[in-house]
Amino acid sequence: MTAVRPRPRFVSSAALAAALLCATSACSSSTSAESAERSEQKTTWEEPAAYTYTLTSTTQVLAGTFRVKVRDGTVTEAVGTDADSRRQIQELPDQVPTIGELLKRLNQARSDNADTAEAEYAADGHPVRISLDWDKNAIDDEALYVISAYEPSAD
Template sequence: MTAVPPRPRPVSAAVLIGALLCATAACGSGASRGSAGGSTPTGPGWEEPASYTYTLTSRTQVLAGTFRVEVRDGAVAEVVGLDEDSRRAAREVPGQAPTIGGLLERLEQARGDDAHTAEAEYAADGHPVRISLDWDENAIDDEALYLISAYQPSPGRSGVR
């Protein structure tokens, strides 16, 4: 009697895709560094307070430079340009500096639009420290990089939006 080796069984494409998706999801982290994927818009445990200050370094076509931003009652109350580019931007296009919540909305919009890149990095307390956006890999001038530093909730104004 001759032994016949077993024939490989065909595996359905659905099973392979499901396994790939599970493996990809397992590689993710709470830091939400991946491109255009669905994840929480903020790090764990952080909620945008109604009032705070932060420094924004922005590299976009519309808003370039480093700004000190004061947010009161959920809206930008004051913007101070900290370098030549930001002082010019504050004069020429006032009202362009966003709240941190506004930056997170841009991140979620880019993810919803299936942007090529929609990444964020978060501090230990959960607030974002870096947001990188690029809607189309092949287009120029659509990239945006936002660096958030010196974040300080305002004392005595603990209300959350």
């Protein structure tokens, strides 16, 4: 009969991996919480009487890049900057939103407990990116709005 000596027990690699995973997820969850907190912040930005901006939209209804003029909360002019957006302006002229309307969509998505309702803001408080997804399992309800070249007007 062979004598078996007890060997010192070492922490298994599975336990070590689990501990590392737990530590890593704890670190990333605080970062995600901070990111979520920033994206949930309400903006103090107030829509001016007149402004222009460029909207790049990827939604089922409106896709493309548009140069938009707004006066008194209404789009007064929208120009498509590419073939698709020019076609959409002709077919759906009233679908290009103001920044105020985009913020209303964001707030509505948050009220509806959408899976994603996030925004990034510029230093002056206007949104520069709004991402919406009411149901992460649906394939046709996502919306991404990128706002650039924002300029308040004196008009």
